Ligand code: SF4
């Protein structure tokens with residue numbers, strides 16, 4: 580195995596109520612699950628372990644998972660990513676975030692009600708070394724991406740944009756494409772490094788694997804059950820648990836994706852929910868054309 584990357588569902592609790600969130604409940608992952616997960620990972624045939632601490636809001640239970648994360652980081656090849664809204668930050672987290680091999684990804688949508696781009700989140704983000712920003716594009720914020728672009732461009736932050744929930748809204752894909760072009764134009768004004776952006780699973784970053792749900796990537800529920808993907812937690816289709824093993828169930832690449840001009844950069848987006856052909860593929864391709872051109876110009 581080249582790598583293994585569990586999505587660790589530290590808690591179902593959250594301090595926000597995003598309209599699109601799929602997580603409900605109050606469960607918290609107990610210490611025994613971390614203990615068994617650590618054993619399972621260290622026995623796996625790879626030295627490249629990328630731990631993703633998520634939720635809910637993982638900083639609400641930072642004290643519980645910090646000892647596990649710290650002990651895992653002592654092993655060569657272990658990296659940590661914390662996916663947080665950065666609303667309530669325990670003081671001790673700032674020091675942890677400075678450790679080598681720890682990266683923080685912050686959810687900022689610049690929405691009207693949640694995950695707003697306000698002074699507080701800007702100030703907290705600036706305290707972190709090389710953070711990535713994650714933005715879920717919905718009808719609430721898609722016309723406000725220009726402000727996000729200025730924020731990202733000014734700081735050259737990594738930026739991960741997803742439209743997982745756009746399909747369920749009323750604006751058309753054409754309207755989204757217009758806003759994305761505006762966004763790219765603003766980023767160019769800041770001489771942005773486009774190797775640091777992803778749109779759904781499209782990225783020109785070297786070594787990008789695409790989604791490997793059920794194979795190198797899997798999700799661990801608070802009770803220790805293992806699922807292909809975090810969105811399947813609680814459904815009657817677990818593929819293992821941390822006390823034992825999990826059954827690797829890679830999703831085969833779709834024929835249409837294999838023939839796609841940008842397959843090497845998109846890798847088929849979401850194998851679970853994204854059907855092809857799909858109107859979003861055209862938006863991904865337009866976005867890809869702009870980004871690849873820009874990266875090639877810079878490299879020339
Ligand atoms: S067909 Fe769509 S999902 Fe598949 S690689 Fe192309 S853009 Fe990506």
Ligand code: SF4
Nearest residue numbers: 790792808849850851
């Ligand atoms: S299967 Fe889809 S929703 Fe699940 S991790 Fe992969 S891209 Fe995300």
